[in-house]
Amino acid sequence: RGKVPYECKPVTYRNRQFWMDDISHEAFKNGIHENNGLFTVGMFEDMLNASHTYRGMQAQKISAVEYAGKQVKPTEQSIARQQQINEDLQIFTTDAPTPEIIPLGYYERRQEARIQHVIKTLVMGDQKSMPLKTRDISSQGIQVCAMHPLPFVEGEQVLVDFPGLVEEYGAELKQVSYRVLRIAQHHEEYRMCLSCGDGQLPARNALDDFVDSVLSSAGRRKLDTQDRQITAASMLTELHYILSSGAVPLFICTDPASAGDVKICTIGGNKNNQEKLDLFSLSNKNHAFSHMSHPQRVKKLHEHALEDGQRDPLMAVYRENNKAAPSVLFDFELADTASWKQFVKDYGSRNHFHVFKVLLRPVSMPESRKILHRIERLTEKSIDDAEDVLEMARGIVSMGVLIDVSKEVLSWADDGIPASSQLADDYVSVIKSLAASTGPEPEIIQFGYVEHRHEDRYIVALETEIGLGKKSFSGTTRDISIQGMSVILEQPMPVGVNCGDVIRIGLPALSKRSKLPDLMNIPYEICKLYKDKNNLMNLKRTGNAGRAYTDFFQDLIKRNSQRIKIDMEDWINAGISRLFASLAAENSATIPILVYKDIEAMNTFIRVALPTEHSTFLQFFETNPDEYDFSPLNVSRRLAELSTRLRKGENAEMVVYMFKRPGTEAHQFEILSVTDSEFQSDESRKLFFEQALQHDHCAVKVRVDKACTPERIEINAMIERLYECSPYQANKLIHEFSQLYAVGDLVDVTQQVMGHDCLQRVTINTL
Structure with missing residues (x-):
């Protein structure tokens, strides 16, 4: 979904839902049949690169351009003109660093323990073999690395020997079958991820024993925490985004x-x-x-x-x-x-x-x-x-x-x-x-709501007599607890009743049964008033006779525990808020961004949150297969302009015009960008839009608001699993988010500002 120009329908596979068009679904069914019911990485990649997908179409366009280039020899004049255009377009390129990308919806994808441990292996492919060292190991897979390019390809089946482990764990660790999942370069190092197949159960059991032995001797310091780090970062990103976005x-x-x-x-x-x-x-x-x-x-x-x-x-x-x-x-x-x-x-x-x-x-x-x-x-x-x-x-x-x-x-x-x-x-x-067309009124959920009650409340209706100075009025309890109660007044809230006032509550029905303590003169402080909602008062008991009243209400609740219900409203509201906030963040139809200010380094930078479902808008930023370039949003002067507007209380938003042109290598693109305030002349504006219309182009609205700080209980819930295995990484992550300055959205407004009539107006005005 989002990778083909056709309608996609839901397909359920092993309790997970996928969205596929008819062609992809047919390929999916055939692949499942050929692979004995397994959805493999190779199938997934073949579907993404099929000729009817956006990626496949783009590859066909590039091939067509390359073919046309071979057929028609450009003239010296056209070459010179194109070179001049490329030179003029250089002002629209950027050298800003590509921001870090945080995946939304990520949650502990590793089902087994993984350790960071170096051992020697021998990886053997089709007529090639290479000694490599592991970076991390689990029973399900390994990651090996080298300081030079690796001669293997993604999807290839390889055999792996573990010479250092054979003596202790037996022949099960000789010529173990693995599949190459991914090969990537990290700085000067090349890393290859290998997955162990389901048919390699003896080898997996042996590796599982090895991982357990390392953890039992070395402790958690050997545990690879990457999975939990990504999980915590993803959940904290979702939390801050949904609390702060103005959408x-x-x-x-x-x-x-x-x-x-x-x-x-x-x-x-x-x-x-x-x-x-x-x-x-x-x-x-x-x-x-x-x-x-x-x-x-x-x-x-x-x-x-x-x-x-x-x-x-x-x-x-x-x-x-x-x-x-x-x-x-x-x-x-x-x-x-x-x-x-x-x-x-x-x-x-x-x-x-x-x-x-x-x-x-x-x-x-x-x-x-x-x-x-x-x-x-x-x-x-x-x-x-x-x-x-x-x-x-x-x-x-x-x-x-x-x-x-x-x-x-x-x-x-x-x-x-x-x-x-x-x-x-x-x-x-x-x-x-x-x-006159109306429908049912939807409920408004406040994101960030947490449980505010420090004790359980019980739904009990008791007649009350209320005294405030010379004023007296009556009501009925909505709920009671050991230290407080909520009271609904029978008449509109009297004038002059305010939060912080100390009132006297009488409970006639209970007073008849108990003379000690005095239940007709209990001091309560008004914590909150709801004048537009049933004239409700939230009360907290105060005064010096607290112990006697505490014992009385504890005994009352205990004796009637089978007859009265706990008021779950606070817990339910918090549960709904958390779950719906997670849904909203993970299913974001925009591209969320987070703006950080590193005070010590005097640096402002962004991180981009990648939605779980890809879209044509997100695909615009794909400059290499599965590689995204959001550097046009990380330009210092643009971030400074947004920060200035935010500080002044103005709308912190701008539109960034972009188009991407083919790079030097196949399937590679470069994004050029500009804002209205950055055009140096009418000629440069005209040149940019003329070139934009000849390429894949986009207008991105950037809108940010000041970051709101979540409740500490929420932050702790996000990092608790990471803290269990690495307090250092957990505290480091908290420190990073303490530098969060603003949160916002990237929105595609191409049709609104770069539609045909809009561009035509820009061109006419320029001329």
């Missing part, structure tokens, strides 16, 4: 009330996207997404999600005169692009008018062990409630984000389009027909 996540799920229909079930909120959520707010501070969540609209959005980004819709949010609730209009609801542009031109000057790009994709569930890790605390309290939360997640069919592209879209208002009454009539009639 608005939304989840579409099946509607249990209507078979076959879908609905927007959840909207994700955090500190940095509140401004966007407030566009949907009402005067009473509640939110109104019902206009957006009309069933027909949601159905259409889900259909766009299944197209996997081939056409992302635009949604305008605006308010009609004298209407409290916001209205929305999607571009696909109008007859054509001209009507949409006329609507934007006419409505764009109104207050609170915004346009969002709706990026939706089919959902991919995280690895099952990762899911259990995210809801572990809830499971410890209530398996039934944990299962209910899992059931909610299983119902999600697509998810994505709302990205504000108002600035880019509103530029259409200046393109000289003449006003058209006919086009205005078109969109007005659509708006009128949709005016």
